[in-house]
Structures are given as C-alpha cells and as structure tokens.
Amino acid sequence: MRDLSGGAPALLSINGATVRKQADLLGIIDACARHGIGAISPWRDQVAAVGRERAQRAIKDAGLKLSGYCRGGLFPADAAHRSDMRDDNRRYVDEAAALGAPCLIVVAGGLPQYARPGSAPSKDIVGTRAMIEDGLAELLAYARTAKLPLALEPLHPMYCADRAAVNTLAQALDIAQRLDPQRTGAPGSALGVAVDVYHTWWDPDLYDGIARAGREKRILAYHVRPCRSTRC
Amino acid sequence: MRDLSGGAPALLSINGATVRKQADLLGIIDACARHGIGAISPWRDQVAAVGRERAQRAIKDAGLKLSGYCRGGLFPADAAHRSDMRDDNRRYVDEAAALGAPCLIVVAGGLPQYARPGSAPSKDIVGTRAMIEDGLAELLAYARTAKLPLALEPLHPMYCADRAAVNTLAQALDIAQRLDPQRTGAPGSALGVAVDVYHTWWDPDLYDGIARAGREKRILAYHVRPCRSTRC
Numbered sequence A, B: 001m002r003d004l005s006g007g008a009p010a011l012l013s014i015n016g017a018t019v020r021k022q023a024d025l026l027g028i029i030d031a032c033a034r035h036g037i038g039a040i041s042p043w044r045d046q047v048a049a050v051g052r053e054r055a056q057r058a059i060k061d062a063g064l065k066l067s068g069y070c071r072g073g074l075f076p077a078d079a080a081h082r083s084d085m086r087d088d089n090r091r092y093v094d095e096a097a098a099l100g101a102p103c104l105i106v107v108a109g110g111l112p113q114y115a116r117p118g119s120a121p122s123k124d125i126v127g128t129r130a131m132i133e134d135g136l137a138e139l140l141a142y143a144r145t146a147k148l149p150l151a152l153e154p155l156h157p158m159y160c161a162d163r164a165a166v167n168t169l170a171q172a173l174d175i176a177q178r179l180d181p182q183r184t185g186a187p188g189s190a191l192g193v194a195v196d197v198y199h200t201w202w203d204p205d206l207y208d209g210i211a212r213a214g215r216e217k218r219i220l221a222y223h224v225r226p227c228r229s230t231r232c
Helices: A025-035 A044-050 A052-061 A079-099 A125-145 A169-179 A206-215 B025-035 B044-050 B052-061 B079-099 B125-145 B169-179 B206-215
Strands: A013-015 A039-041 A069-073 A104-107 A150-152 A191-196 A219-223 B013-015 B039-041 B069-073 B104-107 B150-152 B191-196 B219-223
Touching (some): A025 A044, A025 A052, A044 A052, A044 A069, A044 A079, A052 A079, A069 A079, A069 A125, A079 A125, A125 A150, A169 A206, A191 A206, B025 B039, B025 B044, B025 B052, B044 B069, B044 B079, B069 B079, B079 B125, B104 B125, B125 B150, B125 B169, B169 B191, B169 B206, B191 B206
Parallel strands (some): A013 A039, A069 A104, A104 A150, A191 A219, B013 B039, B069 B104, B104 B150, B191 B219
16 A cells, blocks of 8 residues: 555545455454554445444554544435435434544535435436535534534536535535534534545635635545556 | 527537538538528638638538637647647637637647647646646737637536646636736627536536626637437
C-alpha cells in the first residue's frame, strides 16, 4: 500500500468500501492496525456481516477510531417509497449512533427511480433536488435528537442522474447553510460536508469552497484516493 | 428524424458532428434543406473535404444560414507546442471569417498532453486553466481584428481532464467578463458562450447562469440533443 499520509498513517482513515473485496470488517480492522492506520469508516453491510458488538470490540481492541459510518441518504422517492426511505435513513442514524461513529456520511441520491428503485421514473432534476433537501431536513431533525452530525458528500456531476444530484461543494454548503444556519461560537455543525478529491477535483470553485467550509466549520470528512497511476 | 423544433425547423441549426457518419457536407446541406432546417454549423474537416467555395455555394443555394464554425480552442500546450496551437487557432478564425460564420465555437481543452498531444504530461488543473485563459485572450485579440465573435462552450466535468477544463456556465461567463467586459449598449459580445444541454443539464446554477448570460448578451449558440430514449 502506498503511503498517502505523508508519513503519518495514524491520521488516515480507511473507508470500508475501498478494501471491501480484500477482507471482511474484522480483516480490514486487523490490516489497519498492522499498517498503523488510525481510523476506519465502515459500511452498514460490513458491520452487519460480523455483528455490531463484535465490530465495536475489534475496533476498540485494535486502538482504531471511527471516522464515520456509510451511508445514509438517497432521498428522492415517489410517494409509495417515501416512508421506506425515511425509515431506512433513521436506521442509519440509529446504527451510526450505536456504533459511536462521529458522523453519518450522506449521499443525496439521483432521480427517484435510481435512488429508490421501483419509484416512478422522472427526469425532473429540479424536483429531485427539492426531494433531497426535504428528505435531508427531515433526517437532520431526527439526527439532532441522536446528536449525530450528518456529512453531506457532493458527488462528481457524472453521477448526477443516478447517484447524487448534489454535485458541487458550494451546492452542499448552500444546503447546509439553509438547513443548519451557522451559529457563531457553536461547537460544530449538525449538517456538514464530506469533501472527496475524486468527486471535486474538477470544480473551478473548489479552493474557495474548502476555505468557506473551513470558516463555516462544516468539514466532517476529507476523502483522498490512492491513484492507480504509478506516476503520481 | 424527430422534430425538436416545436414545429419550426427553420429555427434549428444542425451541428455537422451530429450527422457526420451519414453524409459529407454536401449531403448534410441537402438533407437540411429537405427537412426545412434553417442553419448549419460545419466542422473544419467537413468544409475542407468538399472545398470552401463549393460548401459556401451549396449552403447559399439551399437557402441555409451558418450558425457557427467548429471548433477552435484546445489551448493548453507545453512551450514546444504553443506556437502550433496559436497558428492552428488563427487559421480557425480565418476559416470561419472566410466562410461567413457568425461565430467560432471554442472548446477550452484539457490537460496539455490531451489538448495538444506530444506536450509534456501535467496534472496541474489550475495551471491548465491559466493556459486556457491566456490562450483565449490572445485569440480574442486576433478574432477582434476579423470581427469574429468567439463562443466558449463549457463541457461536462467528466471531460475536464481530457477535453475541456471550462466546465460550468458561470466559469465561462466569468472568463468572458474578465477578457471582454460587458459594455452597456454594445451590439454584442466579442466573447460569448455556447450553452449545450448535454454538458450543462446537471449544473445546479444553470438557470441563473442562462439568465445572466442573457443579460450580458453572451449567448451565441444553444445546443440541444436528440434524446436516444423514446420516452422523452
């Protein structure tokens, strides 16, 4: 594994999806410990496969921290699928809180037929974004009761239709500002953002957005990716 | 061919690339005339293949207008390829002016090794964008002498690395504002934009951008695409 940490692997967290083909969660935890990696962000299915208590014990025994839990969201749904969507997301909050994760990563979802399969097909991107904001507002109210911050992750615009119609950091920060207005002196945001270089590198406003996110105390996760090229 | 014009095909222009596999330029001109399509935007190679004078005569005889000429740009280049890039773009301006096109469509180009093959590879997206703006400023000075407007076309961010690092309408309009500041009462912009639904549909700021582009008199071309689905 190439060292992306500048010699400080304890500052890194491994996202469970990155190594899901190599091992189950217990194997991933063991590998992180061996490589001196400091934290982990597991996915629901990975925790479920080994059981929450066993996962928690292994994380604790390995001296790892949790950096987040993956992933809630996928808000757009037609009327028939809306309560399933709501329940599913509340379970994500409950699971993340029970695990002791510091935040839940939230991916917005694309058009309803992709976000919640079975929903009536639509090409209404404006309406899709309204569903995202409504769903997120509702989940945020629930997450506040669990004191669990949500980290909204903008995805690259190539995923706009099928995975996430939140596609720029500025868009995510504007949503956060509307749903969780910044309060001076507050300890942190209930709704923050996850900044992923894979999804945001192309954005001409990226550096301004990162500076803004820092000022507004919104950055809950920062994702880097190992590059497949040997040249970088 | 499905009618995308709302019953007024004379308001449509066909981009030469859309039907390049079906016929040469003379065949495309003939088909446009038969279908009552009002204008055409040919590519350099299509004009060259039949000869400029023959192309011009055929366009005139068919009663077609030109809506643009495709396409200049691809500005990023290393030092060894910069003068070729400059000469190539000046030829585009000369050809568009000689043909009587109302504007030259300009695509920014991606990283130097893709924009101008043979250039030293780079991953510097900020530097690439500086090369785009420098190259565009220089071409604009040349195009002004030919009284030929340039239409900068933002491409979808999935093309950022290899085809165009101008990826949002706001980014294109900001560049236009810097290089060709809006003058109240001016008849039109020397540097405008081409808005293509295929490239811009995902943009959360698209409608604001179109309104701004209209206010600033920047819209030189508006591209729609036939949808492959039978449902839309």
